Amino acid sequence: MTFHDLKANRREILTSVGAGGLTLAFAMASKAEAQDDGLKPLNAYVQVAPNGKVTIQAKNPEVGQGIKTMLPMLIAEELDVAWEDVVIETAPNDPKAYGRQFAGGSMATPLHWEELRRVGAVARAMLIQAAATAWNCGPGDCTTAPGEVIHTASGKKRTYGSLALACANVTAPDPKSLTLKDPKAYRIIGKPKAQYDVAKIVTGQPLFGIDIRRPGMLYATYEKAPVFAAKVAGADLDAAKSVKGVRKAFIVEGDPNAFSPGGGAIGQGLMPGVAVVADSWWAARKGRDKLNTKWAEHPTSKQSSKLYAEQAKAMAAGKAQRTARNDGDVDAALKASAKTVEAAYYYPFLSHANLEPQNCTAEFKDGKLEIWAPTQFPEPGRQLTAKTLGMKPEDITVHMIRGGGGFGRRLANDYMVEAAWIARETGAPVKLLWTREDDMAHDHYRPAGFHYFRGGVDAAGNVTAWHDHFVTFGEGATPAPSAGMSGAEYPARFVANCRLEVSSMPLGVPTGPLRAPGSNALAFVMQSFIDELAHAANADPLAFQITLLGTKDVVGEAPAAYGAGRMRGVLQAVGEMSGWANRAKLPKGEGLGVACYYSHLGYFAEVAHVAVAADGAVKVKKVWVAADVGSQIINPLGAINQVQGSVLDGLSEALHQAITIDAGRVEQSNFTDYPLMRISEAPAVEVKFLKTAFPPTGLGEPALPPAIPALTNAIFAATGKRIRSLPITPDMLKA
Amino acid sequence: MAYTLNVNGKAVSADVDGDTPLLWALRDTLGFVGTKYGCGVAACGACTVHVDGEPMRSCQIPVESVGKAKISTIEGMAAHPVGKKVQAAWMELDVAQCGYCQAGQIMSATALLAKTPKPNDAQIDEAMNGNICRCATYVRIRAAIKRASGQKEA
Numbered sequence A: 001m002t003f004h005d006l007k008a009n010r011r012e013i014l015t016s017v018g019a020g021g022l023t024l025a026f027a028m029a030s031k032a033e034a035q036d037d038g039l040k041p042l043n044a045y046v047q048v049a050p051n052g053k054v055t056i057q058a059k060n061p062e063v064g065q066g067i068k069t070m071l072p073m074l075i076a077e078e079l080d081v082a083w084e085d086v087v088i089e090t091a092p093n094d095p096k097a098y099g100r101q102f103a104g105g106s107m108a109t110p111l112h113w114e115e116l117r118r119v120g121a122v123a124r125a126m127l128i129q130a131a132a133t134a135w136n137c138g139p140g141d142c143t144t145a146p147g148e149v150i151h152t153a154s155g156k157k158r159t160y161g162s163l164a165l166a167c168a169n170v171t172a173p174d175p176k177s178l179t180l181k182d183p184k185a186y187r188i189i190g191k192p193k194a195q196y197d198v199a200k201i202v203t204g205q206p207l208f209g210i211d212i213r214r215p216g217m218l219y220a221t222y223e224k225a226p227v228f229a230a231k232v233a234g235a236d237l238d239a240a241k242s243v244k245g246v247r248k249a250f251i252v253e254g255d256p257n258a259f260s261p262g263g264g265a266i267g268q269g270l271m272p273g274v275a276v277v278a279d280s281w282w283a284a285r286k287g288r289d290k291l292n293t294k295w296a297e298h299p300t301s302k303q304s305s306k307l308y309a310e311q312a313k314a315m316a317a318g319k320a321q322r323t324a325r326n327d328g329d330v331d332a333a334l335k336a337s338a339k340t341v342e343a344a345y346y347y348p349f350l351s352h353a354n355l356e357p358q359n360c361t362a363e364f365k366d367g368k369l370e371i372w373a374p375t376q377f378p379e380p381g382r383q384l385t386a387k388t389l390g391m392k393p394e395d396i397t398v399h400m401i402r403g404g405g406g407f408g409r410r411l412a413n414d415y416m417v418e419a420a421w422i423a424r425e426t427g428a429p430v431k432l433l434w435t436r437e438d439d440m441a442h443d444h445y446r447p448a449g450f451h452y453f454r455g456g457v458d459a460a461g462n463v464t465a466w467h468d469h470f471v472t473f474g475e476g477a478t479p480a481p482s483a484g485m486s487g488a489e490y491p492a493r494f495v496a497n498c499r500l501e502v503s504s505m506p507l508g509v510p511t512g513p514l515r516a517p518g519s520n521a522l523a524f525v526m527q528s529f530i531d532e533l534a535h536a537a538n539a540d541p542l543a544f545q546i547t548l549l550g551t552k553d554v555v556g557e558a559p560a561a562y563g564a565g566r567m568r569g570v571l572q573a574v575g576e577m578s579g580w581a582n583r584a585k586l587p588k589g590e591g592l593g594v595a596c597y598y599s600h601l602g603y604f605a606e607v608a609h610v611a612v613a614a615d616g617a618v619k620v621k622k623v624w625v626a627a628d629v630g631s632q633i634i635n636p637l638g639a640i641n642q643v644q645g646s647v648l649d650g651l652s653e654a655l656h657q658a659i660t661i662d663a664g665r666v667e668q669s670n671f672t673d674y675p676l677m678r679i680s681e682a683p684a685v686e687v688k689f690l691k692t693a694f695p696p697t698g699l700g701e702p703a704l705p706p707a708i709p710a711l712t713n714a715i716f717a718a719t720g721k722r723i724r725s726l727p728i729t730p731d732m733l734k735a
Numbered sequence B: 001m002a003y004t005l006n007v008n009g010k011a012v013s014a015d016v017d018g019d020t021p022l023l024w025a026l027r028d029t030l031g032f033v034g035t036k037y038g039c040g041v042a043a044c045g046a047c048t049v050h051v052d053g054e055p056m057r058s059c060q061i062p063v064e065s066v067g068k069a070k071i072s073t074i075e076g077m078a079a080h081p082v083g084k085k086v087q088a089a090w091m092e093l094d095v096a097q098c099g100y101c102q103a104g105q106i107m108s109a110t111a112l113l114a115k116t117p118k119p120n121d122a123q124i125d126e127a128m129n130g131n132i133c134r135c136a137t138y139v140r141i142r143a144a145i146k147r148a149s150g151q152k153e154a
């Protein structure tokens, strides 16, 4: 009997857990539901087997952030079980039992730190109660060591495995009534743990969405219009079907509301296209090559990156559409400033480029759909699929499968609804796999953006005025997904005269969250312009940053509170780590740059060391990272990996990546024209976590944003040339 | 038609068109799904296998051209004297994030160490530059190659 069979019968109890008042739908087994062999899970997450093995459910999708390992560590710690005895399973998509199951926003740590430790504590208390009943003593007379309950006075022991059956008769205590461990006693939390699936990864076992196989499964490819959401005007389906192995070829009308050309929409639905289904994926592709698909005209087919830039420039010259913040009197302050700087910044669209192209396997049988999806957010996918196919959500099961990279792309479920549609139409299990070219042409891109800055400093080196007119994309006042900016964007609230303005133009390109959404672009422009002001003031850029942060520990109120003291702490630390004070001794053509950024509840300061050659080639020699994500690093091995990867990801974006639009379509198609960083370019990344008294927060994203301005500020230090447009090209830096 | 291939020391038969890339014959027909598809144009290295010991991009090799060459995939590395050391180092350092590129990385690293038992940084760069890691685990890939070759890691 598997864990999930057991859980199929259960009583659900809503339990409110945690300091944040989070409500977790928490499933507790009841006596009446005991299975034939008497074994049942202690709760939705934990089951103890007679042999002492403890199976723990990993509730969130795994896309490389290490969550399948980390969340069970929290439970195992408080349960008091040896890590070697833990078996981890990926939980079913079941929001009633597990609450929201998603991989996004670096939220898993802050959302589960308290809650899942309490889940483990509850299970431990149940085991203790079972032993106490057997020994005819009170639970207070017992304690635990990993995997066993001990009677304190006599030293008698019972293994967890031997109590597995007896636990069926124990009522779960109120999680809030339990005392959690003193962190000093941790045996698992804070200890380096390799990813649970590491052996499968290095031996090439089936693990990913693309590896799913079902009996009788066919393979599908799906061709969509290069101009987003354009309809199919015609396709040579018979030619496709004439290819050996091709079983079906058909046109999909798509959902007319799948995509709004004005602003795009995350979670976009079924786009029009042509499906080819075959015995093998290669045959499907060969069939597709013969389709010669014609696409209908589309209103956005005239759009281009060039036109966006021209439009942005024109809009910047006029009055801004909206004011996000207006403190003091920026114009008067600029007039009174000792020095002023004006600068225009630009960053391009970016693609997520998960190394595993989007894919999904679906099987439609007797009115029910079963789906295997490498998704970061299964439940909205299930709802979208139900809506699009006119089915009831309860007739659809979504299995969360490991994704070969997430980065935000898999928060949307367009591939899921496509696979479901094609599978139902085909009447057989179907694995839909996008080509790399499909993936690059049909992303939800990080939106491009334009910033027009004015700033001033006084003779003492204080920032006196800050003005940003952000020209972005959107429909009216609603920004396209991930294209907005809040009125609290730093250094707002730290500069007395501060104006943030926003204007938007319509967009025919779908956009969405890319790792550290918003921040991955805003950090570059804000932190670069602060560095410009520092140099205008003839100040040490790091000292200038610390001065700008003021003397208060916290500025603003939750949820927009800014821990200025924490940021000063990481800036100071990174200065020490990097030998910032000695930077004048670097050879010509080399420099250090510093940047800091707060996102996803984490405070990060980074220093990059670069060398720029006469031909303009940039070599990043090293990056130092000082991070404050609170009191506890849960899995140091995973944490460092996330930070190093985020930093290199940011450098890769800055040095290489741009998606450009022409005639309404994406111009790039593969890693040949959308290059990613390779090992020869990857610098060492030294990471230090400052332990502070704050609750632990996540690490999937916040190390990325400051890496980019640390790099561009280092380039300025090395060359005197200011990077105001990404990606960086050697042309910008030729001597 | 049916092609007889030597994969990980065993003769296997793949009934596919001759122009089918080895990658797809391995994955979809023969069930060796450890070898991954990333780009299809020799730009990412996810599909790296050994052909007579040489690291090659299986997305670029039509099945009809394989002939009697010995193919090794990630599934065969545990039985490869160097491959198993590389796998062990990869596990010890917990190199992977999503893990999708890592089969290709291990295949390239194994081929490198089979020829160059103690590679320096430049040799590592040269041998590994064809393998993209989108999660950018490069710091640990380098360290794992050093460890597998018995060299100091930093």
Ligand code: FES
Residues within 6 Å of the ligand: B036, B037, B038, B039, B040, B041, B042, B043, B044, B045, B046, B047, B048, B057, B058, B059, B060
């Ligand atoms: S799939 Fe062969 S090199 Fe990318």
Ligand code: FES
Residues within 6 Å of the ligand: A064, A355, A404, A405, B096, B097, B098, B099, B100, B101, B102, B132, B133, B134, B135, B136, B137
């Ligand atoms: S670990 Fe994700 S691509 Fe390398």
